[in-house]
Amino acid sequence: MLQAVMRSYTGVISSPVARQLKYAAMYRYDVIDKALVNERVAQFRDQTRRFLAGELGEDEFRHLRLRNGLYIQRHAPMLRVAIPYGLLSSRQLRTLADIARRYDRGYGHFTTRQNIQYNWPALETVPDILAELAAVEMHAIQTSGNCIRNTTSDHLAGVTPDELEDPRPYCEIIRQWSSFHPEFTYLPRKFKIAVTGSPKDRAASLIHDVGVHMVRGPGGDPGFEILAGGGLGRTPVIGHVVREFLPREHLLSYLEAVLRIYNREGRRDNLTKARIKILVKSVGVEEFKKRVEAEWELIKDAGLRITEAQVAHMQSFFNPPAYRSLQDSDPAAGRDTAFRAWYRYNTAEHKVPGYRVVYVSLKSPDVAPGDATEAQMELIADLADRYSFGEVRVTHTQNLLFADVEQERAFELWQALVDAKLATPNIGTLTDMICCPGLDFCSLANAGSIDVAKLINERFDDYDYVYDLGELDLKMSGCMNACGHHHVGNIGILGVDKGGAEWYQITIGGAAGADASLGTVIGPSVAKADVPETLARLLDVYVERRLPEERFLDTVRRLGVQPFKERVYAAPAAA
């Protein structure tokens, strides 16, 4: 019988690898990781060759290409590349830019699950793209298909003051365990895992198939709360707690038990009922827990136990960078209004004095939300080297960020970002929309979303008004597959097809964080041209009825949808 190789975190390749780098805080591949991604490229190259030679049928190839992130879309194949738990080195980002330039049309689209998508690669070149990625320790493994997908996490991991523990070492442990897992390569449906180390859930873990929350046990020992059965799509469900405390050493055996129950018992007769949420719902949470626990009891002491040494080894990759000893300051003092607005909205608190988290807004009004050009990516990579230890992160809200910027250098950084249209001061506001590629690119979509985003940006172009509305998240999907997470937007917009025309169903009151909830449909769908007016009416009700300091979400929760509904449907929208 073969031994498992959990060598990447068992210390065969010693941890100082991470420390020798100019830039720390990132998992680095060892010889085994490198061999595996290269072997994956060779495998897919052979599969692509056989397909193009007619040796592999369309259907057989479909299952294989999806497991390498390759869809056949409306215009061309779409390639989805994993950015594990959102972490990129500047070198990796340059490679992403280079791929956009040489194999695509000069841009890429960042998604809600910390991936990047290319919309125009030619099928024959995809093996070459994968080889370019492998050279910088990246891949497109399991970014699509009915298997365990890219593990996502908090974009503020390791730098936020509200965190219990850095979740990234555990994300990497899960990434490795789930990569090429032989038993779970043909699941009933896709399977998404999100991990958060902060009670402020910025990873939308409650709408994942499994959510992993770092917690402390009764004796203060480290472990996890495990949720299962969340998800959006046709049947949106908030995840259920299936284990309140799982000791750290058992993370993988417990996940394996969950996956095994799902693989055996999840429905395979109907794709729309095949996610784990439907299984949990049909057998009931208690029964599901019982089955998982029974399976887990049988495997928990076998080969998947994680030792303290393995955890320590993995943590060593995520050691903090070499921060300077600084004092907090107020870089906005005395600066002009534009910088002050940007500093207020596009930066966030850092746990180390003198440092700040800086968001790079990919929500410029005239650009599809989440898109970045190759020139922007190159610039961001350079700025990362100059201002943030050579590291860039992808947020769940389709922006990028620099995690470790000296406050005193924020102004300089802002100037560089402004010139590249990367400083739209709208993070966390109405126009920081989450948006799927929609009908323009996606073969599943019923309606456009990018053009609706544009209409909304045109209507709400007054920053004073947008700022006055405060914290607000708008999420839009072009179909009920819900890639834009519309169910959990404070305002959600869902594209629907009505007799060949594009219409939009509006929900309000959704939330994706620790207090996740599903939005309520306000009424009949509206025509595309009426979406901005509909939003304006919803926001009017909020502005009139809000209590001091009350967020839109809380006003909706307090008042219910009725007053909003009445206003929207009171009279026809002005044309």
Add this chain to the structure above:
Amino acid sequence: MPRRLLRDGEIVVDDWRTLNETEADGHSPLMLTLDQWLTERERWIARGGRLGVILAPQHKVEMLAADLARFSLVAAAFPGPSEGRGYTQGRLLRERWLFSGELRATGAIGRDQIFFLARCGFNSFELPDAEIENAAAAFATFSAAYQPSNDAGLAAPLLHR
């Protein structure tokens, strides 16, 4: 036409027959469906000769556990290219129920699946003729693995490096 297999890394002609392919009372190795086995269990035990059983994806391997020692072969059926329950059946048979006979994958499988199937304990693969000649190379698809599984039957100790 004789059915060919990739078994323990070698291409061989299948020596097993299903009930449709042979006489019930003969002595050739006989593969039964789980239903056939359960319906006339005593008869098959009395028959003698080597017995095998074919599991459909929905069958729980626990249904076989008590009788497992009677079988020289267990086959898991993969009726379509998205079927994945057989992978769990394989691991449980090997790891939990310590089945040491021939573990065979049949149906919609090809060389692109056999690396993973082998890691789940399968040592025998019914492959289409167009696939079988070059399929053995697939056992070397990856030189290592991240997770413990069951790799019995894989000739090369891929992970002992």
